[in-house]
Amino acid sequence: MTNISVESTDDPPKLNPMSWKRYFSFSTDHKVIGVQYLVTAFLFFLIGGLFAMIVRAELLTPQLDVVDRSLYNGLFTMHGTVMIFLWIFPANVGLANYLVPLMIGARETAFPVLNAIAFWLIPVIGVLLLFSFFLPSGTAQAGWWSYPPVSIQNPSGHMINGEFIWLLAITISGISSIMGAVNLVTTIFQMRAPGMSFFRMPVYVWTTLSAQLLQLFCLPALTGAAVMLLFDLTFGTDFFSPFKQGDPVIYQHLFWFYSHPAVYVMALPAFGVFSEVIPAFARKPLFGYKTVAVSSLLIAGISMLVWVHHMFASATPNWMRVLFMVTSMLVSVPTGIKVFAWTATVWRGKLHFQTPMLFALGGVAMFLFAGITGVMLASLPFDIHVNNTYFVVGHFHYVVFNTVTMAIYAGIYYWFPKITGRMYSEGWGKLHFWLTFIGANLNFFPMHPIGLQGMVRRISSYDPQYTGWNVVASLGAFLLGMSTLPFIANVVSSWLRGRKASNNPWNATGLEWTTTSPPAIENFEEIPTVTSEPYGYGESHRLAVDPLSHLS
Amino acid sequence: MESPTRSGSMLKRDNLTFGFPVFLLSESIIFVSFFATYALLRWKNSNWFPAGVSGLDIHGAAISTLILVCSSIVIYFAERSLDRHKLVRFRRLWLLTAALGVIFLIRQAIEWHNMPFGLDAGLAGATFYLLTGFHGLHIFTGVVLLLYMYFRSLTPGNYNLGHRGVSSVSLFWHFVDVIWIVLFVLLYVW
Amino acid sequence: MRTFNIVLLSIWVGVIIFASHTIGQQAYDWLPIAAAAEAEPVGHLFSFLVTLGTIVFLGVMGVLVYSVLFYRARDTSDAPAIRGNLKLEITWTVIPILLVTWIAIYSYNIYQRMNTLGALPLAHLHFVEAPAYAEVGNNNMQRAEQIEVIAKQWSWSFHYPSRNITSTELHLPVNQPVRLMLQSEDVVHGFYVPNFRIKQDIIPNQTIEFKFTPSRIGQYQLHDSQFSGTYFALMEASVYVDAPERYSQWLAETATRPPVPAANPAKSEHIQPPAMPLRSNWHTVPPAQPPLINK
Known part of the structure; x- marks a missing residue:
């Protein structure tokens, strides 16, 4: 990885701060932190994927024949936890860290030290969670929802048990996320370049802002719930213990008050990536930029008021079920605005099908499907049938894998030349796309029919009538595992020996493309002055930057 | 925190005045989740306290409330003194705030010590110790920050570039005060 | 054109x-x-x-x-700069x-x-007391068959108060409304029969009333729909929708049998764990005592 210090031709020579060693140091450079996040998150993605593949291996046949039941429960719990808290969250925050200051014309983020601390908590969480596999009580086995009373049963009687470690990890993850969110939100509000008004910010910045606001105002509810659950587990209190005075349903409310918006924390940045990549490869401005930008905040706002749709079959009164059905339906409106806008952007464009565009279009198509099953799930009577079945698992994975992970891949390919100063290999990228696209659909589509048939989620053995689709899903999962290989090969070899990238290889708009590839330590020689809306494709003033400005 | 860096030093210090309230708003949601849980549980359970206990010591808590409210007023005048460059007066009032915080914490410790029930004595115990404990942790943090800022104030020329650190600690103190008033009403008055 | x-x-x-x-x-x-x-x-x-x-x-x-298919780029030029359309x-x-x-x-x-009523918990009940569901009256529901459903880790049992019998099979008369009293003795479970399209979580220490009308004779499967711990997958039961005469016959026959502990797959698996390639040896919650049933 030593070659990344080599600069592109028009860049003044830099000193050893650009050495590869900076990626292993407590750096406060947002670009270094961004790469640290992305690489760390990807390692955990591989671990979480390995867990999923063992789970799918178990589900190849109806009976139990690979792992014992405790291990199965531990594996799906850790799969969910690792993928959400150690892959998607940090990967999104990593991209945002790298891109947001560049996109708004800032030299750094608002709180660089805080930012670095937030990152270094991620490996701590990962080590804690993985270490819990070696405890005599085993790792947490109550699912990533960790509903009491199951989660506080603690059969080992040890104080340091898997659930304890899990709650500790979730709390630390919460602290890390809040630190990251304070940093990003402050950066976006305070550090925009001259002329960069809110309605000149790229949609990626809007979606990051919306997602991070959700982190700030919803995540503490989960932290509060985790603390109380920890007290119940460890100190014998009974906040959520139904046989004393407590109430397990309150935990469910607190958990979903955060964990529904959490899906939007994951999905909104994905929408942001689509909104950057699609215009660049359609050579057309983003259709309806302002409505797309504002719809991000609307999604965030409405998503705070929909959590009970996860509890339609729980102890919830009818009025509450009906009310939350209506609010849940409404989320689809601003989300629909985004999908229609991407579609209209592609319409009559001049489409180029490089890897980022393939991932973006594939992601949009599969998100359309996820959105439709999402509206179905909001429909109360139908949800009661499929609640806690594989239909929900399928819908959720169409969002978090087939949309969000596709978007993260799209983003990594799109900004790879900017981050590394080198081009990735297009052929390997396309192979990666097709393996991922086919694997993802094979893996997650079959979950819908078996869910409709009534296969309950989280079971380690199942009725033989569900076998066929389960075999397809498992084969898809193994294909998805394989699909990471061309990606890893591509990224590693291109980073080391790839063709040098120009400052703006996609001929794209956006401030990040006006600086060098990779950008120098403080991003810009001179802070640019922004003069118009983003996405100036097909316009004379396409970069929206005043070239004559000598500010700063 | 206050040292200007090569780029955008003024911007950087404005960030604290923006970012710190944002953090406090976020922090308040943890309290909201505790308060909401407490309120729901209390509303659902008619016999709240363990046998033999009729309620909490509202008089003692009222005095503690008065102490905290006073400390908020004192810290307001401390900050105003700094605005008017009366550094000695600022230091005195600032230390008085910290002292009131310490008195509050001592009173809290005494109340815990004399409590007729423990953490595991039903929900009354669990919610009481969780809420007062978590709040007490914030008071303790506040006192540490107050003392830290006091020692910083002894550095000559420390406030030449403004005193956003002092303002932030002051804001934190008001925040913890407001949380206590809500806690007092919910826990002791209800 | x-x-x-x-x-x-x-x-x-x-x-x-x-x-x-x-x-x-x-x-x-x-x-x-x-x-x-x-x-x-x-x-x-x-x-x-x-x-x-x-x-x-x-x-x-x-x-x-x-x-x-049709808007592939032929050159590197930009497409027309259409920024939006308010009407659209x-x-x-x-x-x-x-x-x-x-x-x-x-x-x-x-x-x-x-109108399955499922959302309405009747009252906070302590298990020493008798369930107090009798006063919840619904005029057109007077004839509904009342059955207590007891969920615990990891078994279902069904108590028919009218005949004082308990079974691990749920028998229901066809085309007659039934009223279930859902109870759990340990953790949150979920009552779910896919063929009925109904589902209701069972919160411990509460009795949740749940009613529906089976309409087709046959054997169906009841699943626990809320993750309930180690042997979650084994927590199933058979549901029989019977013709009325067959149903009464079953009630009468079952009433003559003495109560014995039910067979329980979770218990047998706990006592003798099957050999697996990947074994964890982690502590598990022991299964609750199997219910006494008339068999």
Whole structure:
């Protein structure tokens, strides 16, 4: 990885701060932190994927024949936890860290030290969670929802048990996320370049802002719930213990008050990536930029008021079920605005099908499907049938894998030349796309029919009538595992020996493309002055930057 | 925190005045989740306290409330003194705030010590110790920050570039005060 | 050329509507056979949702696929800078609002018709006391068969208070409303019979009333739908919807049998764990005592 210090031709020579060693140091450079996040998150993605593949291996046949039941429960719990808290969250925050200051014309983020601390908590969480596999009580086995009373049963009687470690990890993850969110939100509000008004910010910045606001105002509810659950587990209190005075349903409310918006924390940045990549490869401005930008905040706002749709079959009164059905339906409106806008952007464009565009279009198509099953799930009577079945698992994975992970891949390919100063290999990228696209659909589509048939989620053995689709899903999962290989090969070899990238290889708009590839330590020689809306494709003033400005 | 860096030093210090309230708003949601849980549980359970206990010591808590409210007023005048460059007066009032915080914490410790029930004595115990404990942790943090800022104030020329650190600690103190008033009403008055 | 385009577009719209209608009709078969009165309206709702969903999916995908096929770039120039169209943007905001309002109203109506009562916990009960559900009266429900459903880690048992019998099989009379008293002795469980399209979590220390009307004779499967710990997958029970005379016969026969502890797969697996390639040896919650049943 030593070659990344080599600069592109028009860049003044830099000193050893650009050495590869900076990626292993407590750096406060947002670009270094961004790469640290992305690489760390990807390692955990591989671990979480390995867990999923063992789970799918178990589900190849109806009976139990690979792992014992405790291990199965531990594996799906850790799969969910690792993928959400150690892959998607940090990967999104990593991209945002790298891109947001560049996109708004800032030299750094608002709180660089805080930012670095937030990152270094991620490996701590990962080590804690993985270490819990070696405890005599085993790792947490109550699912990533960790509903009491199951989660506080603690059969080992040890104080340091898997659930304890899990709650500790979730709390630390919460602290890390809040630190990251304070940093990003402050950066976006305070550090925009001259002329960069809110309605000149790229949609990626809007979606990051919306997602991070959700982190700030919803995540503490989960932290509060985790603390109380920890007290119940460890100190014998009974906040959520139904046989004393407590109430397990309150935990469910607190958990979903955060964990529904959490899906939007994951999905909104994905929408942001689509909104950057699609215009660049359609050579057309983003259709309806302002409505797309504002719809991000609307999604965030409405998503705070929909959590009970996860509890339609729980102890919830009818009025509450009906009310939350209506609010849940409404989320689809601003989300629909985004999908229609991407579609209209592609319409009559001049489409180029490089890897980022393939991932973006594939992601949009599969998100359309996820959105439709999402509206179905909001429909109360139908949800009661499929609640806690594989239909929900399928819908959720169409969002978090087939949309969000596709978007993260799209983003990594799109900004790879900017981050590394080198081009990735297009052929390997396309192979990666097709393996991922086919694997993802094979893996997650079959979950819908078996869910409709009534296969309950989280079971380690199942009725033989569900076998066929389960075999397809498992084969898809193994294909998805394989699909990471061309990606890893591509990224590693291109980073080391790839063709040098120009400052703006996609001929794209956006401030990040006006600086060098990779950008120098403080991003810009001179802070640019922004003069118009983003996405100036097909316009004379396409970069929206005043070239004559000598500010700063 | 206050040292200007090569780029955008003024911007950087404005960030604290923006970012710190944002953090406090976020922090308040943890309290909201505790308060909401407490309120729901209390509303659902008619016999709240363990046998033999009729309620909490509202008089003692009222005095503690008065102490905290006073400390908020004192810290307001401390900050105003700094605005008017009366550094000695600022230091005195600032230390008085910290002292009131310490008195509050001592009173809290005494109340815990004399409590007729423990953490595991039903929900009354669990919610009481969780809420007062978590709040007490914030008071303790506040006192540490107050003392830290006091020692910083002894550095000559420390406030030449403004005193956003002092303002932030002051804001934190008001925040913890407001949380206590809500806690007092919910826990002791209800 | 313009008329040609309009004709082409109309044909395309027609194809979408026809295809969506066909797929919507297919959707009934994707669900398990309906065996309760409550299942019929859910089937209609699902078919309706699939029809609407397919229209949206094919509509948007049509535009995307058409663009991918016909708007490939031939050079590196930019496309026309179309930044938006207010009318279009208002249209695609208003139409979804109308659509989801329609779906919400339709769903609400069906939910009213199902009226499973499941959401209403009767009272906080302590298990030493007798359940106090008798006072909850519903005039047209007087004849409903009352059955207590007791869930625990990891077994189901069904108590018929009228005959004072307990079984691990749930027998229900066909076309008669039944009223279940859902109770859990340890953790949150979920009562779910896919053929009935109904589901209700069972919160420990509460009795939740749940009613529905089985409508088709046959044997079905009850699943625990809320993750309940190690042997969650084994927590199943058979549900028999019987003709009335067969049902009374079963009640009478069962009443003559002395109570014995039920066989319990979780318990046997706990005592003798099957050999697995990957074994954890982690502590597990021991299964609760199997219920005493009349067998």
